Amino acid sequence: MRADARKNRDHLLAVAGTAVSEQGVDVSLRDIARRADVGLATLLRHFPTREALLDALLRTSFDEMTATAGELEASSSPEDALVTWLRDCVAWTTEYRGVTVLMAAAIEDTGSALHASCVTLRAAGARLLTRAQAVGAARADLDGTDLFALVAALAWLSDQPSLAPRADHLFDVVTSAILTRPVSAGTGGAPPPGP
């Protein structure tokens, strides 16, 4: 790749990052190009579609979430690992408004640029879920898709300005449905008092 092309690509990606976190994934591509002092056609050459741009933008974060799942699997109890990871996933999506809809669409559209990342993410969650189910900490009638759907739904909730204020609370509510034992809210250290 030519040096000027590389520079433009990197610059566009940086500008797109701030634009998306400011205005959400539906931000005008023309605006991004304008803010990067570049023609619209140039943006669309490097990223032929909005999805391709978002893929380049989100891939790193996707990989981080997957990696985090692996670390939690090694370092925490099955229950804590699952809950912590779910919370991280929901928190992450709030950085890019509207990304949940894209993810939900991409996970079954094998042609989508985001498809592979979504599938990997779902698999990472499924592993944490299975581990929790093995020790009886999570409902047995859930699978990876269910978990993916619940995270997406909670993330969507956080995306809606009118519902976001209750999102944290509703996260706890939904989590209590996933887990088979009552979860200690917050830092999760204190053992429950005896009966």
Place this chain on the structure above:
Amino acid sequence: MRADARKNRDHLLAVAGTAVSEQGVDVSLRDIARRADVGLATLLRHFPTREALLDALLRTSFDEMTATAGELEASSSPEDALVTWLRDCVAWTTEYRGVTVLMAAAIEDTGSALHASCVTLRAAGARLLTRAQAVGAARADLDGTDLFALVAALAWLSDQPSLAPRADHLFDVVTSAILTRPVSAGTGGAPPPGP
């Protein structure tokens, strides 16, 4: 209102109804006008914005949901009334793809045409919730907004083609989090076997 205007209005509403249930709330207004053999300007006179059109289209359904809540309050146990109504709400939204996003936006936008209907709907749900809480059948730490948010999230799930297959199951999962006692799935008649 002049007779021809009334006729056009009714016809447009009917065409819009089928168009929206076929293609979702983002259907092109031009398409609706075309299918109604009417100029785009005519559609936009009767319904100056897409929201106004959807308001006219959905108001009846909104009122029905509110009325249903009242009937259930009189005829069923607090627990059954709540669950049945929630199920009805989610089922209803599937008829109009994308309506949940509009509702979530309208409930805090007092200027929106749909605002009043959304608030009424939330209040109806809140009454059913309070009644269930009074007999200890529902979690005490939920309010009307929480219920509205959970219904919206479940409806949103049903809207996503990739997640819809699990929507019914996830409805049960979320419901189990709202209720304090295990709910008997399905028709809800059989008592649980003794330990």
Place this chain on the structure above:
DNA sequence: CGCTTATGTGGAGCACTGATCCGAATAAGT
């Protein structure tokens, strides 16, 4: 260093969107 060529660029244009204007058509009232 100068030239050639392969590559990258971006303005002009396409089809589409929701929305607005205003001259023409038409129903209602006398």
Place this chain on the structure above:
DNA sequence: ACTTATTCGGATCAGTGCTCCACATAAGCG
């Protein structure tokens, strides 16, 4: 039958994502 107030809809505008192609330019070579 005529007047008038209302309604209609084609033309138009600014916006969108996207494509084409003449032009500028960086890279490679004599």
